[in-house]
Amino acid sequence: MDEKLIQQELQRGFKWLKFAPPVEEAYRAFHNQRVQARLPLVHATALAFIIIYSALDYYLFPQQIASWTIPIRLFLVCPIIALALYAGMHSWPRRWFMPLYNGTYALGGLSVVAIIWIAHSQNVMVPYDGLFLVLIYGYFLMAIPFYVATMISTLIYGLYLLVELDVGMDKTTLGFNAFFLFGANLIGAVGSYIQEHAQRTLFLNLQLVKIAQRGAERANRSKTRFLAAASHDLRQPLNAMSMLAESLSAKMDRNSEEGIIVGKLRRSLSQLSDLFKSLLDMSQLSMGVVKPNPRHFYLHELVRRVAMEFDAIDIPSSRPERIETECDEELVAYSDPILLERMLRNLITNALQHADAKAIRVNCRRLNNVLEIHVVDDGVGIPSRDIKRIFKEFQQGGDEEGRPRTGIGLGLAIVRQLAGLLGGALTVKSSPGAGADFSFTIACGRANLVAPQPEAYPETRTLGGMSVWLVEDDQPSREAMRQLLDAWGVQVEAFADARTAMGRLHDETPDMILSDYRLGGAISGLDVVLSLRRQSGRDIPAVIISADVEMLQVEAGRYPSIIFVAKPVTPARLYLILSRESARAVVENAAE
Structure with a gap:
């Protein structure tokens, strides 16, 4: 009307x-x-x-x-x-x-x-x-x-x-x-x-x-489309930059003057990536774009994966002496695993960057009908006057000891909003010099409703000699990823479009498929993976990288045997994912 x-x-x-x-x-x-x-x-x-x-x-x-x-x-x-x-x-x-x-x-x-x-x-x-x-x-x-x-x-x-x-x-x-x-x-x-x-x-x-x-819904849809387009366009070059910096570092003596400069470049890119993710996450949460996609899953697998990825970070100043996990393998959660993983990453990153923690512990336990997750660190602690303030946007705790501030104060604000989306209560206990204990709750799940998952193997292996098909329509991103995989000793065959990759299967089968989700046409990276799996008659290990975070939430629940990763992805995390999937494939092939 x-x-x-x-x-x-x-x-x-x-x-x-x-x-x-x-x-x-x-x-x-x-x-x-x-x-x-x-x-x-x-x-x-x-x-x-x-x-x-x-x-x-x-x-x-x-x-x-x-x-x-x-x-x-x-x-x-x-x-x-x-x-x-x-x-x-x-x-x-x-x-x-x-x-x-x-x-x-x-x-x-x-x-x-x-x-x-x-x-x-x-x-x-x-x-x-x-x-x-x-x-x-x-x-x-x-x-x-x-x-x-x-x-x-x-x-x-x-x-x-x-x-x-x-x-x-x-x-x-x-x-x-x-x-x-x-x-x-x-x-x-x-x-x-x-x-x-x-x-x-x-x-x-x-x-x-x-x-x-x-009118507001139209404006929100317009903002959402703009945010999705801007997110994709910004994530692509940032992801390529990270890959190129890692490739350059692999070819240099890290103790040389050039190696030190490249190391600083890598750290700067890592900080830029974190800032970008925080700003984008905050924008999406504020606009109501992020919607939980809950499902039943074993909590210990997610917690252990996050801890292992932080252990793989190759920046000594940012690595704690240890990240311990205490999570019963029988605990089943009913939540959005992607959003939950983001919360854990932000809490651990907060302990590393702002609390100077040397030991971090992630504990999980069941309390009646909910699961309680604690992220405990031995850092500098938080003054009581700052406890409420640290959960506000663009706010950080005090720096009485003159520690330099990093980030822009969005990490814990994002955690607070994500906790609200997941329906849990977020609390913190801390005092100066005594570390901090952040805790939140999520709903319990049911083991009989957990989607079938490929068996998890904690072991990793080197990537040398591994054959990977890389499907990426963006030329700079494709070249950056190819160079990084080459530096890791991977045998890479890169494809600029989906049809070429699907037609190549008649000649040989790769050890793994690494694809972008959006390939510039009607066929997506997911279509490529599913088609190659059908043609080969086996579940080829696959990793799909995308700048479309909302899509990742939906597809990850539908296809648990495929790894979905949001851009920009750090080289350390990518290496860990590829090595774990490679180890899984080796064990499964040996069992056959």
């Missing part, structure tokens, strides 16, 4: 309770929905009153009168009300339902007039108070449109006066009755007008809210 048209109706004021045709049609549909929503309570109340009055007729009226009034109530009015109730609960079209609904009010009022006429014609005086109840019921409880309610009520009022004139009621009594009923009608009409005017105002305001929501 057009916002300009809605604003015009609000400015005009619709004092005659009428909108322009397109708005009026939408309002009537809105009113019909509200009437049907309240119908069970409204008509159930009416049926209850009719049954009660039928019982009173039976006990209070003479038999010759009750024999007329009870059938009118039970066999004429009740079936129509029941039919209207049925129509509303089964969503009859408005053109049929609303006349039937309004008709129940008219029939109810006319039945009361008829009962008064029958009683008075037999010289049995009954009060006209029942008409007041009918008017209140129609004007307010049924929420019949103002003009319809006023017309029906006036008809009931007029017929009542004619009936009393017909039975010869004295003029003084009739005058009093007419005056009070007229007053009740007038009050009901004013109340009905106010009620409908307020409902029409509410309808217009709700339409403006919906229009604003749709």
Whole structure:
């Protein structure tokens, strides 16, 4: 609906309770929905009153009168009300339902007039108070449109006066009755007008809210598309830079002047990568782009993998003496493993960069229906005044000892938001000089719902002699990755598109497939892996790298035998992943 048209109706004021045709049609549909929503309570109340009055007729009226009034109530009015109730609960079209609904009010009022006429014609005086109840019921409880309610009520009022004139009621009594009923009608009409005017105002305001929501959703979708495109375009060169720096380092003496410079370059790129990930994660969390994709999985596998990857970091100043893990192999979590892994990485990185920790311990335990995860370090600790502040964006703890600050203060803010997404409580216990204990909870999973996983092997092996097919459409990224793999002694065959790689399988089968997800066409890297696996008849170890983090969350749950990694990926992490997958393949081939 057009916002300009809605604003015009609000400015005009619709004092005659009428909108322009397109708005009026939408309002009537809105009113019909509200009437049907309240119908069970409204008509159930009416049926209850009719049954009660039928019982009173039976006990209070003479038999010759009750024999007329009870059938009118039970066999004429009740079936129509029941039919209207049925129509509303089964969503009859408005053109049929609303006349039937309004008709129940008219029939109810006319039945009361008829009962008064029958009683008075037999010289049995009954009060006209029942008409007041009918008017209140129609004007307010049924929420019949103002003009319809006023017309029906006036008809009931007029017929009542004619009936009393017909039975010869004295003029003084009739005058009093007419005056009070007229007053009740007038009050009901004013109340009905106010009620409908307020409902029409509410309808217009709700339409403006919906229009604003749709606009916000369009803006969010636009931001999401922009963020995804910017993320992809920025991750690609950053990933290539990391690979090239690692390749250059592998060819140099690290103790030479050139080697030292390259080492500094590698550290700078690592910091740049971390900053980029933090900024992007914070942007996605703030925009609500990140959605959890929970599944059942064994917690110890994820914890051990994260610890091993940190142990593989080849930057001495950033490596703790040890990262210990204490996690029962039977613990099953129900959470998003990608987001959970991000939380653990941020907490461990925080301990390394900001706490000068030399020992880090990750503990997992079950508490009732949740799993509690602790990341404990022996670092410098956090002053009590800083504990709340460190979880805010762009905030870091104090530096009383003059330690240089690194990062921009987003790591723990991201942890806090991720904990909220995963539905867990995040707490920290710390004091200066006593280290810190960060803990959070996630839901317990069920072992029988864990997706089949390839058997995990903690051992790694050197990559020398290993054959890898590299599928990457971006030429700089492809060349950087190829050079890095060459430096590791890997036999690389690089493909610029998916079809070339899939057609090559007829000649030989690689030990592993390393592919980007988006390959610039209709066929994705995942399609390449699945196709090559089908053609070869075996699950070739595969790693898919992508800048599309949201896609990784979805596909990782669907294909647990494929490793999905977000760009930019550090060379140390890539090496560890490839070596572990290579070790897995060696053991599986030997078993065959």
